[in-house]
Amino acid sequence: VGERAENAHPPERCGVVEIARHLKDDGRALLLYTRIGEGPT
Amino acid sequence: VSDGSKIGERFNELRGEDVVYAIHRQDRTFLPSREHCPLDATRPGGPRTEIPFPSFEIAVFDNRFPAFESPHGAAEVVVYTDQHDGSFGSLEPQRAEALMWVWRHRYMELGAREDIDYVMIFENRGVEVGVTLHHPHGQIYGYPFLPPVPALELEADRRLGGCAPCALLKRELDDAQRIVHQNESVVAYVPYAARWAFEVHVVIREHRPSLLALEAGELRDLAQALQAVARGYDALFDRPFPYVMVVHQAPTTAPPPDGHLHVEFYPPLRTADKLKYLAGSEQGAGTFISDTLPEESAGVLREAIARAA
Numbered sequence: 001v002g003e004r005a006e007n008a009h010p011p012e013r014c015g016v017v018e019i020a021r022h023l024k025d026d027g028r029a030l031l032l033y034t035r036i037g038e039g040p041t
Numbered sequence: 042v043s044d045g046s047k048i049g050e051r052f053n054e055l056r057g058e059d060v061v062y063a064i065h066r067q068d069r070t071f072l073p074s075r076e077h078c079p080l081d082a083t084r085p086g087g088p089r090t091e092i093p094f095p096s097f098e099i100a101v102f103d104n105r106f107p108a109f110e111s112p113h114g115a116a117e118v119v120v121y122t123d124q125h126d127g128s129f130g131s132l133e134p135q136r137a138e139a140l141m142w143v144w145r146h147r148y149m150e151l152g153a154r155e156d157i158d159y160v161m162i163f164e165n166r167g168v169e170v171g172v173t174l175h176h177p178h179g180q181i182y183g184y185p186f187l188p189p190v191p192a193l194e195l196e197a198d199r200r201l202g203g204c205a206p207c208a209l210l211k212r213e214l215d216d217a218q219r220i221v222h223q224n225e226s227v228v229a230y231v232p233y234a235a236r237w238a239f240e241v242h243v244v245i246r247e248h249r250p251s252l253l254a255l256e257a258g259e260l261r262d263l264a265q266a267l268q269a270v271a272r273g274y275d276a277l278f279d280r281p282f283p284y285v286m287v288v289h290q291a292p293t294t295a296p297p298p299d300g301h302l303h304v305e306f307y308p309p310l311r312t313a314d315k316l317k318y319l320a321g322s323e324q325g326a327g328t329f330i331s332d333t334l335p336e337e338s339a340g341v342l343r344e345a346i347a348r349a350a
Contacts, residue, residue: 028103
């Protein structure tokens with residue numbers, strides 16, 4: 001819906017969450033975190 | 042601010058502290074209608090929100106009305122869920138655990154920036170503490186300086202000759218009468234010298250400077266304890282209980298000073314319908330006058346937390 005995904009590389013992980021980085025149209029950062037279960041930090 | 046920039050600090054000499062002026066915040070979104078919540082997911086055909094996706098789990102974005110912004114600090118919004126109704130306390134336990142990892146990630150990223158000396162994760166809940174959006178969310182400020190409260194905590198370490206939260210936790214465990222909840226990794230208590238009637242400190246048992254030092258099980262236990270306190274608050278007077286919740290951690294200056302991760306709740310209610318105001322003594326002298334004893338508050342809160350479990 002207009003926002004630019006910055007995911008040129010695979011999503012990052014931090015513990016039980018995966019991180020998808022986006023940039024809003026006005027330049028502000030938007031990060032979406034999704035629970036994926038246990039994993040490396 | 043006086044030079045035309047929208048954010049600026051001035052040093053208040055009499056108080057020995059910085060005051061931040063962010064005058065654009067005067068026009069920030071204020072208690073919008075249910076249909077125009079900017080923290081909802083963007084519904085197909087609906088108004089565009091801050092999160093332009095039809096659903097999400099946890100979202101973090103730069104505040105549209107920041108008190109700090111790069112390259113002189115940061116201000117972020119953390120949306121706990123795409124469900125408009127609910128609260129931190131009513132999140133699924135797995136979501137609350139995931140939120141701890143989000144906090145950890147933000148502390149790591151913001152703390153690594155040279156322009157940020159202190160990362161403060163917090164939540165304001167309820168119009169009584171100035172909430173302007175009801176959707177379950179918190180905020181993160183990356184301060185470009187060390188604010189007075191964490192500076193005082195470092196001073197307490199020096200005064201007590203070691204980690205102050207470690208010493209105070211031991212004191213509370215030995216005394217035991219103000220403890221309201223505990224699990225394997227975390228202890229929650231109304232502190233001996235609480236300022237607020239139902240103030241609670243949620244403290245990691247082991248000495249951990251920040252979220253970065255917590256093990257996975259400790260993060261899970263922290264989420265459990267924080268939710269237990271939040272639910273207990275709501276059960277206390279059978280009403281949504283306003284509070285300010287603040288995560289205290291080591292500053293992120295280089296080299297980082299020590300710290301001891303703990304979370305402090307500052308609830309303004311002293312009864313079901315009476316607020317504690319910061320009035321003459323609190324504002325003019327800096328001395329809190331409390332109408333309740335921490336031991337008595339802890340007793341009723343402990344029962345409320347047990348009822349809400």
